[in-house]
Amino acid sequence: MSAVRFSGVSKNYGPVVALAGLDLDVAEGEFLSLLGPSGSGKSTTLGLLAGLIDADGGKIEIAGRDVTALPPEKRDLAMVFQNYALYPHLTVMENIAFPLEARKPKPDAGEIRRKVEVVAQALGIGALLARYPREISGGQQQRVALGRAMVRDPKVFLLDEPLSNLDARLRIRMRRDLKALHAQLGSTIVYVTHDQSEAMTLSSRIAIFNHGRLQQVAPPAEIYDRPANAFVANFVGDREMNFLDGELGVQGGVPRFVCAGGSVALHPSAAVLDAGKLRMGVRAEAIAPGRDKGDLRGTVALAELAGPDLFLTVRLADDTEIVARADPREFAAREGESVSLAFDPARIHLFDAETGIARHHGAA
Ligand SMILES: Nc1ncnc2c1ncn2[C@@H]1O[C@H](COP(=O)(O)OP(=O)(O)O)[C@@H](O)[C@H]1O
Ligand SMILES: [Mg+2]
Structure with a gap:
């Protein structure tokens, strides 16, 4: 009862x-x-x-x-x-x-x-x-x-x-x-x-x-x-989730998320998705900034040191902004520097671009 x-x-x-x-x-x-x-x-x-x-x-x-x-x-x-x-x-x-x-x-x-x-x-x-x-x-x-x-x-x-x-x-x-x-x-x-x-x-x-x-x-x-949906994804977590609009693509048998700023490798299980407009959601902690390893590149617009975390707001070629988190003891970058962004496919969420309803979570 x-x-x-x-x-x-x-x-x-x-x-x-x-x-x-x-x-x-x-x-x-x-x-x-x-x-x-x-x-x-x-x-x-x-x-x-x-x-x-x-x-x-x-x-x-x-x-x-x-x-x-x-x-x-x-x-x-x-x-x-x-x-x-x-x-x-x-x-x-x-x-x-x-x-x-x-x-x-x-x-x-x-x-x-x-x-x-x-x-x-x-x-x-x-x-x-x-x-x-x-x-x-x-x-x-x-x-x-x-x-x-x-x-x-x-x-x-x-x-x-x-x-x-x-x-x-x-x-x-x-x-x-x-x-x-x-x-x-x-x-x-x-x-x-x-x-x-x-x-x-x-x-x-x-x-x-x-x-x-x-x-x-x-x-x-x-x-x-x-x-369950993009609202929930964005509401929980210490920071807002990063969202990018795009669609599903395939390259070398691996599903990718294709957006204006480039494309990002997805978890293999995303291959079962139907085509259609998608919104990718990724938390800052699932994006590692680096010098050259990663799917997307951009310029650091803002570097915020918050205790044990360094949050970098990175502007992509199409002007969208992505926040990535680094361990400041391992990686540092200043505003204006070019960095790469490596996404963890297991922590990528895909939502229906219209309804916001979750379509796929990397960690199945
Ligand atoms: N006594 C009331 N008269 C008119 N509108 C109300 C009254 N109480 C709540 N509302 C409205 O109902 C909605 C839900 O309110 P509420 O349950 O207090 O929200 P929360 O606790 O999540 O902040 C809000 O839009 C609020 O303005
Ligand atoms: Mg209340």
Whole structure:
């Protein structure tokens, strides 16, 4: 039985399609991220699941029970938002205990205390129980908000961009803690984020949205290596994907991608493709710049040293630009220099030029 199931769920705001016919299953114990750009329907999906938004159509089930018409308090969920509001006049202990105090019948004081301590221990804030929110850091406040959700022991946790108000380093630390916490609790989590690297590192599976439509749902490695379409391919990864338009050709029995700037050898398995207009997508890390070994040549327009990586923006003869990555200890080039570009055929993606739908991935 799925922890959560959406069947044909849709939501419109006037002419705006916030969510179009969503079919999605979340497995018990899964950490599922809803990923997409701003306005793609992630919060709508979470709000529908929580019962804060009414669906125009479709069915939502939690642990096998149809909850589509149930109010939020009857759905056995706990939510943590980006703007987690702690009660400033209550201590950490009282903040976490709040949902238990409100429960009917109310558990006795000893039991409440015990539950809060277990949760606080798991979150590493056991020593802060007597403090007030203003006396602890942002990251600690975020843990208190999580604790307040955990103490209810819900069927499913819903988290909407819970880390986005934290600074970059703290966000990465909290990611690690969230992941460890999930492994320890084994609870089902539905997590909204627009940050692809957050989704990549945290999730057991990622559901990617664009314009209210689910684009792909798969484990992070599959999303990265076998994107369902050009939108997904471009949305995941630290940098934008390189795209070149062209078509399939053959040379010496080897399939090649032929574009305005030249041609690139493809993985032999690409030979099965039908002819037609294609869009080639390649990540910077799958293109090695060099002096003379490679299929395409161009001039370095921009050289960016980013820690362990040197990113070269290379302008081809037809003025298209390709970003390639080098290890700066092994290769260096300055702006204006001519370089070659060697493509790794196993990491070339081919999409339909019109629809963007994936036609072939080098690593079959
Ligand atoms: N209450 C609302 N009234 C009108 N339009 C809304 C409302 N809530 C969301 N929308 C629209 O629905 C779309 C999806 O929004 P949302 O689910 O909040 O996106 P995300 O969380 O992915 O940024 C957006 O175009 C947004 O402007
Ligand atoms: Mg949102």
